[in-house]
Amino acid sequence: MLVGEPPLQYLTRWRMHKAAGMLRAGPKSLGEIAGRIGYEAEAAFSKAFKRWAGHAPGAYRHSSRLAGTDSPR
Secondary structure: OOOOOOHHHHHHHHHHHHHHHHHHHOOOOHHHHHHHOOOOOHHHHHHHHHHHHOOOHHHHHHHHHHHOOOOOO
8 A cells, every 4th residue: 555545446546537538538438438447348437437426427528528627536
């Protein structure tokens, strides 16, 4: 725990930050983003993202484009 959190928690946070950037940046599909950050299933990615951000990836993409905001954390 050199970064102050368990390895899996750190990995999940890092993946979600990467995914949030991809959601804000362009038209990649959720399946493509999920695969690029290490999830085999889009559903598993969506569930993890919702737990992290508080709302689904599609809603995050839509709201961040409207508001021009950064990631929630």
